Amino acid sequence: MARPRVTTKTKIFRIEIVLVDVEPTVRRVVEVPGEASLAVLHEVVQDAMGWTNSHLHEFEIDGVRYGMPDPDFDTGTLDEARTKLFRVLTAGQDAGYVYDFGDNWHHVLVVDAVAAPEPGVRYPRCVEGQGACPPEDVGGVFGYPEFVDALTDPEHAEHVERVEWWGSDRFDPHYFDLAATDRTLERLAWAPLAGSSPTARS
Structure with a gap:
């Protein structure tokens, strides 16, 4: 299957992810194409935070729940795979994300900014972070x-x-490796906008 492609019309969402009520602070800042689905955003959260995607999860945005609907039960959960990021979130808006309904890890996702893509840059990517994933x-x-x-x-x-x-x-709860974390997102890479990356320029 061909990779999605970043175009000049693509908007890049800069999202801060914070794990709630955990000390020391566990946070990541990721940049994700707005046309990505919430299902892709789920994978970004998993990889960036350091989870193993071994449990159920759910987003909540403006009181609406998104996840993987159970065909045998009507839970009112909308299909995350059919919901694009740019249609449900805007700059300054936040979303809830719960992972593992047993351990009940709550995350807050805040859209810090929405901007144009940089030529040659791979998205999604992780650009900041701190703290080890539990x-x-x-x-x-x-x-x-x-x-x-x-x-x-x-x-x-x-x-x-x-x-x-x-x-x-x-186990060091303060440990965070930005380069290693960003590499985990390479599997989700969109074809970049044509041009050279700013970091590659002399």
Whole structure:
């Protein structure tokens, strides 16, 4: 299947993603073509944050829920694959995104700006970030700090159990690698607008 193509008419949405009620702060800033569907935005959030897409998810925008509708149940959830980003969000607007209805990770997505694409630049891309993504199945915002405490404290009653579960006694909640995070989005790349990237110019 041919890759979607960025054109001169494409609008690029700069979106800040923040994981709610988690310390230290976990945030990413991504740039996504406005014609991308919410299903693609879901994949961008997963890759940029560092999740593994192993659980259910849902967007909420202006009180409307978007996700993967269940054909056997009418839940009122609209199909994210049929909903384009530019049709439901504008500059300054925010959206909710929940991942894993068990651990219940809440994210706030804020459209910081909508701008023209840069020639030669690959979109989607991650341009900023901080903080490590919590491990999957760690117990949400309440289980996460307990996991970090138990893992880093050899005297903690659950230290051995947590090390065995995680496979190591190392986890830095402040760690973030922008280059590595951005590389995860290469699989979603649109064909860029013709021209040279500003970073490639002398």
